[in-house]
Amino acid sequence: MQVKHLITVKDLRVEEIKYLQSLFNEFKRGRKEKLDGRSALLFLESSTRTRLSFEIALRNLGMETYYIGRGESSMEKGESFGDTIKNFSALGFRLVVFRVPFVLYPYESYLVENISLINAGDGTHQHPTQGLIDLFTAMEHYPSLENLKILFVGDILHSRVFRSSGELFRMFGAQLGVCGPATLIPSDLSPFGEVRVFDSVDEGIEWADLVVYLRLQEERFKENYISSKEAYFLQFGLTKERYRKLKGYFMHPGPVNVYVDIDGELVYGDKSLVLKQVQNGLYVRKAVVYYLLVG
Structure with a gap:
């Protein structure tokens, strides 16, 4: 065989x-x-x-x-x-x-x-098995992925999860969006088809049906991509105010850096699929x- x-x-x-x-x-x-x-x-x-x-x-x-x-x-x-x-x-x-x-x-x-x-x-x-986890978890919680709007937030540049999950979501008809510091967005997103790039995470959350937060992969940083973690959280993190505006669920492949990616009180909230993943x-x-x- x-x-x-x-x-x-x-x-x-x-x-x-x-x-x-x-x-x-x-x-x-x-x-x-x-x-x-x-x-x-x-x-x-x-x-x-x-x-x-x-x-x-x-x-x-x-x-x-x-x-x-x-x-x-x-x-x-x-x-x-x-x-x-x-x-x-x-x-x-x-x-x-x-x-x-x-x-x-x-x-x-x-x-x-x-x-x-x-x-x-x-x-x-x-990271193909994480991509399958994200895909199957989304399929359990949404009736269809066709035209589902999925926003990835954070360090897109270094993310093997985005390159795996994003490709799988696209294969099943989802629309993709990304948001993060301009320094952490790849210059070429064409391999993923049409991808919306949001400068404002608030606009992205308003657009999205599902939000996937990604960790800042500092172990791969070769320069200072952000001014500070505090500033990053205020600009892009999942705060309580942004959590209230979510239309659907959010995911995070882990590990979650609390008060950098997500408010620590929200990681396992009702709109979280983190433990389901x-x-x-x-x-x-x-x-x-x-x-x-x-x-």
Whole structure:
């Protein structure tokens, strides 16, 4: 059987996404499956939600699961990512879930080993399972995504979540908007079709049916993109006044920086889907692993 991978949402066709959604729903309703073999979690960047939901998913599916964190692999000694994957394959691993600080592109040369790869975040490039989480969570709370107006707020420039979720939302007919400091908006948004750019988050919120807040990824900043976090929150953050004006829900992939992204009293409010995203993460990742390894 051909080895399957998930590196980018661009790997997925609409039919495959709908099948993954059916698996997601079945696992959420309690479907039990057992897989055998070894899986590895190679996480060279920190993570809470992604790492734990993958680990729980893999263990629930019955796989031997090994975690390799930052400073624990020979990549710290100069071994290439490709050679690391070759060694996992030689040791009999069926699957590697990886998070790396660099962009894995082009990536075709890594797909030749007899081992499945899942991208859990590569630099500013892609985070496909988070994109599926956002897509399926939105589908649970809105009757249709066709022409749904979705606004992304924050650090669009460095966001692998925007590049994944935005692409998936667009595939299902949603309209996209972005808002943030001009320094953190990509100069070219054409790969996502027609994207509205809002200078004012208040105007964006008035337009949007769903708002997705994104974290300032300061670990990737190479210059001062904002004057201060306090000023950023006042200009773009989800304040109580803006929360009252939301027509629908808001999301955040986490981690939330309170009083930078969102008022701390609102993170888990009635209009928040933040914990729904976390809960759905387990079932999305179960679905992806099962689909790649079984079909």
